[in-house]
Amino acid sequence: MDRLLFSPLSLGGTRLPNRIVSLPLYLAYPREDHEVDDLVLDYYDEMARSGVGLVVVENVTVEPCGLGSPRTLLISEDRFIPGLARLARTIQRQGIPAVLQIHHAGRYANRPDRIAPSPFETWGVVPRAMDQGCIDRVVQAFAAGARRAREAGFDGVELHGGTGYLLPQFLSPRTNFREDAYGGDASRRMRFPLEVLAAVRAEVGSAFTVGYRFLADEYVPGGLTLADTLPFARELAKAGITYLSVMTGCYDAFQLPRYVEDDAKEGFMVPYAQAIKQALPGIPVVAAGRIQSPDTAEAILREGMADLVGLGRVLFADPLWPRKARGEIAELINPCTPGCLLCLRRVKEQKPAFCGRWPRERRERFLERVGG
Numbered sequence: 001m002d003r004l005l006f007s008p009l010s011l012g013g014t015r016l017p018n019r020i021v022s023l024p025l026y027l028a029y030p031r032e033d034h035e036v037d038d039l040v041l042d043y044y045d046e047m048a049r050s051g052v053g054l055v056v057v058e059n060v061t062v063e064p065c066g067l068g069s070p071r072t073l074l075i076s077e078d079r080f081i082p083g084l085a086r087l088a089r090t091i092q093r094q095g096i097p098a099v100l101q102i103h104h105a106g107r108y109a110n111r112p113d114r115i116a117p118s119p120f121e122t123w124g125v126v127p128r129a130m131d132q133g134c135i136d137r138v139v140q141a142f143a144a145g146a147r148r149a150r151e152a153g154f155d156g157v158e159l160h161g162g163t164g165y166l167l168p169q170f171l172s173p174r175t176n177f178r179e180d181a182y183g184g185d186a187s188r189r190m191r192f193p194l195e196v197l198a199a200v201r202a203e204v205g206s207a208f209t210v211g212y213r214f215l216a217d218e219y220v221p222g223g224l225t226l227a228d229t230l231p232f233a234r235e236l237a238k239a240g241i242t243y244l245s246v247m248t249g250c251y252d253a254f255q256l257p258r259y260v261e262d263d264a265k266e267g268f269m270v271p272y273a274q275a276i277k278q279a280l281p282g283i284p285v286v287a288a289g290r291i292q293s294p295d296t297a298e299a300i301l302r303e304g305m306a307d308l309v310g311l312g313r314v315l316f317a318d319p320l321w322p323r324k325a326r327g328e329i330a331e332l333i334n335p336c337t338p339g340c341l342l343c344l345r346r347v348k349e350q351k352p353a354f355c356g357r358w359p360r361e362r363r364e365r366f367l368e369r370v371g372g
Contacts, residue, residue: 004301005294006326009053009308011284012209012242014097014155016053016308019301020322021286023245023312024058024101024158024213026068027353028346034067034074036083039352039370041090048094050315051322054308055091056158056211056245059103060084062145063138065113066104066166071350075102075145084152097155099211102145104138106166107175108251117169117176117183117192135182135192138166143199146210156209156242159196164250167193168215171232174222190232197239212236214244216272219253219262226275233276237283245286245310246273264338266292267300274305286310292335294325313343317357 006018029039047055060073067074074080084100091098107116107127115134116127130138146157161167169175170192176183182191200210214233218224233244248269253259262268269289277285287306290313291297297309315321318334325333334357343353352370354363 003294003298003326005298005309009284011054011156011211013207014209016097017095018051018053018322019308020052020054020297021245021308021310022047022050022052022055022315023286023288023310024056024160025312025316026058026072026347027316027343028069028071028350029352030071030073032070034061034072035080036073036087040073041087044087045090045094046319047315048091048096048098050319051326051328052096052311052315054097054099056099056101057087057091057154058101059160060100060145060149061103061105062141063104065111065115066106066109066138066141067111068103068105068108068165069110069347069350071352075100075148076141078148081148081152084149084154088153092153092155099156099158099209100149100152100154101158101160101213102142102149103160104142104166106169108163108165116166118178120169120175120177129178135195139192139195139199142196143203146200146208147203150204150208156211157200157204158211158213158245159193159200160213161193162213162215162245162247164215164218164252167196168218168224168250171228172218172224173228174218174220174224186228186231190235193232194235194239197236197241201240206240209242210240211243211245212241214246214276215248215250216246216269216276217248219249219256219259223250223253226272230275230279233280233283237280241283243284243286243308244276244280245288246276246306247288248272260339263290266290267296270300270305277304277306284308288312290314290336290338292333294321294333297325313355316343316353317355
């Protein structure tokens with residue numbers, strides 16, 4: 001039986017050769033001038049050569065006060081377009097579509113001037129609540145970022161509504177306690193991310209791929225759950241979203257026992273993708289969450305839980321995963337180790353990440369290249 005995993009799929013006007021997505025994964029590879037560098041290009045060249053059907057580039061920030069860390073790409077000015085165009089070409093020359101994830105960290109920004117829907121203390125800092133002028137500016141920054149991504153040659157953009165960043169900060173009753181048109185009941189908390197999507201669509205047109213990294217459950221008390229996010233998913237579908245890439249958890253949750261326990265389980269986010277898929281059968285859905293086994297990936301697709309399978313840390317641990325899954329390479333898949341977190345510790349220290357599962361020679365070459 002042919003694997004559904006390796007059958008083609010269309011996302012809007014973008015045709016994917018198979019159903020495997022290289023998920024956006026922050027690795028602290030960009031330079032501190034926020035430009036594309038050789039480390040970024042080499043990583044995405046490897047992802048494009050891995051055998052996936054789509055590559056999504058991570059966390060490209062739409063304005064400086066939204067930077068989550070110093071080593072993050074920016075798309076806030078036209079001067080960043082040439083570097084991003086090199087990145088798009090690097091991926092596409094392997095015959096693989098490239099999507100650029102556009103991003104604003106909000107209260108999680110690594111900046112003294114961080115902004116958020118409400119003054120919710122985060123890591124010892126109280127962000128400034130956004131007024132209408134600030135809201136309008138950020139909406140237009142997302143639209144301008146999408147326009148620059150299209151001009152750089154990307155096949156689409158993905159709005160970063162995951163990990164508890166700015167878009168879900170407006171959606172969440174935990175972090176949005178505004179009393180104006182952007183806060184209160186669920187329909188008003190949806191307003192800001194829907195305005196961002198509308199502005200992006202107006203800028204790039206209805207045919208351009210616009211996906212959404214979708215936070216289905218924050219995994220924190222008082223935070224977003226499917227009761228909040230399913231209605232929001234329906235509104236995104238009405239507003240013309242191309243696909244939803246489903247995830248769970250935010251930075252406030254990652255050390256909590258429930259998340260730590262679930263993160264060790266294969267496919268732990270898949271039930272959330274399945275719930276979104278069942279509610280929106282016409283919208284392509286990406287499932288994620290430590291999908292280590294090709295058999296698990298195939299079952300997700302065959303059982304209709306999702307349309308695509310996303311690999312992040314799993315693909316980082318073994319960039320040959322798709323080719324091994326296809327039978328092109330006979331070696332066993334090198335799995336991502338639950339609880340390792342070496343890559344996360346590196347990026348917290350603002351050091352380029354590597355994987356403890358890489359062969360020793362590769363780790364040594366990498367550390368020599370980046371200076372330890």
